[in-house]
Amino acid sequence: xxxxxxxxxxxxxxxxxxxxxxxxxxxxxxxxxxxxxxxxxxxxxxxxxxxxxxxxxxxxxxxxxxxxxxxxxxxxxxxxxxxxxxxxxxxxxxxxxxxxxxxxxxxxxxxxxxxxxxxxxxxxxxxxxxxxxxxxxxxxxxxxxxxxxxxxxxxxxxxxxxxxxxxxxxxxxxxxxxxxxxxxxxxxxxxxxxxxxxxxxxxxxxxxxxxxxxxxxxxxxxxxxxxxxxxxxxxxxxxxxxxxxxxxxxxxxxxxxxxxxxxxxxxxxxxxxxxxxxxxxxxxxxxxxxxxxxxxxxxxxxxxxxxxxxxxxxxxxxxxxxxxxxxxxxxxxxxxxxxxxxxxxxxxxxxxxxxxxxxxxxxxxxxxxxxxxxxxxxxxxxxxxxxxxxxxxxxxxxxxxxxxxxxxxxxxxxxxxxxxxxxxxxxxxxxxxxxxxxxxxxxxxxxxxxxxxxxxxxxxxxxxxxxxxxxxxxxxxxxxxx
Numbered sequence: 001x002x003x004x005x006x007x008x009x010x011x012x013x014x015x016x017x018x019x020x021x022x023x024x025x026x027x028x029x030x031x032x033x034x035x036x037x038x039x040x041x042x043x044x045x046x047x048x049x050x051x052x053x054x055x056x057x058x059x060x061x062x063x064x065x066x067x068x069x070x071x072x073x074x075x076x077x078x079x080x081x082x083x084x085x086x087x088x089x090x091x092x093x094x095x096x097x098x099x100x101x102x103x104x105x106x107x108x109x110x111x112x113x114x115x116x117x118x119x120x121x122x123x124x125x126x127x128x129x130x131x132x133x134x135x136x137x138x139x140x141x142x143x144x145x146x147x148x149x150x151x152x153x154x155x156x157x158x159x160x161x162x163x164x165x166x167x168x169x170x171x172x173x174x175x176x177x178x179x180x181x182x183x184x185x186x187x188x189x190x191x192x193x194x195x196x197x198x199x200x201x202x203x204x205x206x207x208x209x210x211x212x213x214x215x216x217x218x219x220x221x222x223x224x225x226x227x228x229x230x231x232x233x234x235x236x237x238x239x240x241x242x243x244x245x246x247x248x249x250x251x252x253x254x255x256x257x258x259x260x261x262x263x264x265x266x267x268x269x270x271x272x273x274x275x276x277x278x279x280x281x282x283x284x285x286x287x288x289x290x291x292x293x294x295x296x297x298x299x300x301x302x303x304x305x306x307x308x309x310x311x312x313x314x315x316x317x318x319x320x321x322x323x324x325x326x327x328x329x330x331x332x333x334x335x336x337x338x339x340x341x342x343x344x345x346x347x348x349x350x351x352x353x354x355x356x357x358x359x360x361x362x363x364x365x366x367x368x369x370x371x372x373x374x375x376x377x378x379x380x381x382x383x384x385x386x387x388x389x390x391x392x393x394x395x396x397x398x399x400x401x402x403x404x405x406x407x408x409x410x411x412x413x414x415x416x417x418x419x420x421x422x423x424x425x426x427x428x429x430x431x432x433x434x435x436x437x438x439x440x441x442x443x444x445x446x447x448x449x450x451x452x453x454x455x456x457x458x459x460x461x462x463x464x465x466x467x468x469x470x471x472x473x474x475x476x477x478x479x480x481x482x
Contacts, residue, residue: 014452022445029437036430043423045309045321049328050409050416052302057406059295063399069288069383074262077278083265086281090261096276099241099266103252105197106205107234108220112190113166120159122212124169126195127154128179130203131222131236143222146203153179159215166191169218180206193218197236201251205236239266242276285376293367296357299339300364306332307363327419331409338405339365344388344397347381352398355382 062068067088074086082097113119132142146153155178163169170182170193179199185192197204208230210219220230238249243258250256255264262281270277309322310329322328340359342350349355356371375382388397393404409415 014449014456018445018448018452021448022441025441025444026437029434029441032430032434032437036427036434039423039427039430041321042325043420043427045328046416046419046423048305049302049309049331052298052305053406053409053416056295056298056302057403057410059291059298060399060402060406062291063295063386064389064397064403066383066387068291069379069387071284071287072261072281073284073286075280075282077280081267081270081274082277082279083267084279085263087261090259090281092281092283093259094281095243095259095262095264095279096245097241097243097264097266097279098274098276099239099268099270101237101240102266102269103200103239103250104234104237105200106232106236107194107196108208108230108232109185109195110166110193110218110230112192113217114190117214118164119166119169119214120163120212121161122159122210122215124157124159124173124215124218125154125209125211126157126173126178126180127207127209128197128203129153129205129207131205143205143207155179159212166193169193179204193230195220195230196234199251200236200253202236202238202249203251241266283379285373285379288376288379288382289372292357292372296365296367299335302335303332303363327415331415334405336363338398338402341398341401343385344390344400345384345395346388347384348378349375349381349385355385 070088072086072088072090072092074084074090076082076084081099127145129143129145132144155176157169157172157176159169159172163172166184170184173180173182173195180195180197183194183196185194195206195208197206206220207222208218208220210216210229216229218230220232223229224232238251239253239255241248241250241255243255243264248255248258253266255266258264262279264279306322306328309320310325310332311320312318312323336359339352343352352358352365355375356368357365358368360366384397386397386399388395389400390396393401396404407414411417
């Protein structure tokens with residue numbers, strides 16, 4: 001009878017045996033990979049929470065500013081003619097504005113200069129200042145030079161013989177970087193030098209003194225009569241307007257601080273028959289209400305995310321990404337305590353619910369618009385509740401305390417930074433453990449393959465011997481029968 005055994009010899013399934021043994025040995029790696037996936041999920045979850053806390057911080061920053069509660073709106077009956085801004089320091093009032101003149105800078109131009117005309121050498125001195133009245137002969141009198149730090153405001157332009165064109169003279173004037181710019185206008189009849197002040201207002205006027213016979217045509221001393229040098233095409237002047245019947249002037253089209261906290265911008269001169277533009281300054285309740293709605297939406301989104309992340313579904317037996325995480329649970333509790341607590345003292349409100357913002361059964365906040373609109377009619381009390389910032393932090397307004405709380409969470413050594421570092425360190429250790437386990441399993445697999453390869457060779461040798469012996473036994477038996 002031949003020697004036989006299932007799976008012995010060259011028929012041995014070495015690959016299957018090795019894979020099964022390696023799979024058993026690799027189970028710790030699979031466990032580490034599952035754990036790493038959980039850590040990555042937590043990192044992602046805290047990153048999402050950090051983004052939502054940052055958004056919440058943006059909202060409370062607005063609520064912590066007194067201007068949010070005490071701000072004003074400015075409306076214009078004709079924004080094409082007059083617009084403006086009003087700060088929280090502005091008095092709530094109305095202003096009737098009528099514009100009779102728009103600001104301009106002085107512009108003067110030379111007569112026709114034919115090509116080939118000798119222009120230099122010489123010097124042009126341009127002095128900034130303000131003209132007096134203009135007489136019937138077109139002469140502006142009483143020029144008062146502008147001064148700065150006790151010195152006149154002027155600049156000189158030296159013209160050489162090589163500066164033989166208006167373009168070169170204009171380039172030199174512009175290169176001097178004074179308060180006047182130069183251009184050259186040309187047509188088929190020739191060229192003209194044009195000088196224009198860079199700013200507007202009555203004090204943006206200027207004179208031009210010329211030295212050199214060829215440069216006298218560019219002189220200007222207030223005489224707007226042709227043949228006597230440059231002539232004026234635009235007069236330097238202020239914007240003139242009446243505000244509630246009072247004459248006002250501005251060097252530009254903007255009346256800065258026309259009244260405390262009020263800046264007006266005019267766009268065009270008005271006809272005598274035009275009605276004044278009515279400017280109305282009123283309390284801005286809209287900005288505060290929008291800021292509160294944004295706070296509620298931001299908190300509700302954060303609360304919903306925390307509820308989902310920390311929940312456990314009994315039916316599906318699945319846990320949220322941060323279920324059981326103390327940091328997430330404590331964050332949720334801390335925010336609820338803050339929002340349920342008092343605000344700054346001194347006003348009519350001691351809680352959010354008194355102004356129409358209340359917690360619901362599901363933990364979210366909801367606004368009662370009617371109640372809130374009524375509360376916003378007392379902006380001083382609202383400002384005290386939210387934005388009071390005092391030395392004793394426990395007496396700060398609600399928004400100030402929330403701002404400090406969120407700033408602490410998001411700081412470089414705050415809760416989120418610490419948690420992120422902890423989780424990433426755990427992930428690094430997990431990766432190192434996986435690498436060690438993988439190296440161990442790889443070595444184990446190599447040993448198995450070597451061992452089973454030797455065993456397979458030995459079994460194959462035995463199988464060959466078994467076959468030979470069986471053949472010999474068969475031969476002996478045949479001989480015995482014969």
